[in-house]
Amino acid sequence: MTKQEVEDAIKDIPLGSKIQLIKKNGEIVEVRLASHVITSSDKKDYGEVVVPELPPAILVRGGTRFGNFRMETDDLVKIAWIE
Numbered sequence: 001m002t003k004q005e006v007e008d009a010i011k012d013i014p015l016g017s018k019i020q021l022i023k024k025n026g027e028i029v030e031v032r033l034a035s036h037v038i039t040s041s042d043k044k045d046y047g048e049v050v051v052p053e054l055p056p057a058i059l060v061r062g063g064t065r066f067g068n069f070r071m072e073t074d075d076l077v078k079i080a081w082i083e
Contacts, residue, residue, distance in 0.1 A: 001076045003038050003056045009079040010036060010058065018083035019060070023075050030082070031060035034068050 001009070013019060013033055021029045038058060044051040057070035 001073050001079075003073055006056075006058060006073045006076065006079065007036075007038055013081045017081055020080045020082050021060075021071060021076055022078040022080075024077055025075075029062075029071075031062050031071070033058070034061045035059040038073065039070070 010033060015033055017033050018030060019033050021031065038056050040056040041054045043053040055072050055074055057072045059068055060071055061068050
């Protein structure tokens with residue numbers, strides 16, 4: 001999905017709602033929406049340490065064990081609000 005498609009899909013979903021993400025590899029993941037902001041970051045070079053550029057992603061919560069994490073928009077096929 002493109003960044004705009006993801007923004008349109010999640011704009012009416014309240015934060016903390018359970019959503020189902022269908023990924024390109026066929027995996028179906030149920031998570032909670034943590035933010036409406038689609039984030040990306042530029043490459044950063046700190047001398048010995050280089051942080052690569054990160055593509056656009058949504059922030060979701062995978063449960064108490066996993067906490068918040070990023071799901072890249074390029075890996076998603078569909079987003080459904082289930083609860």
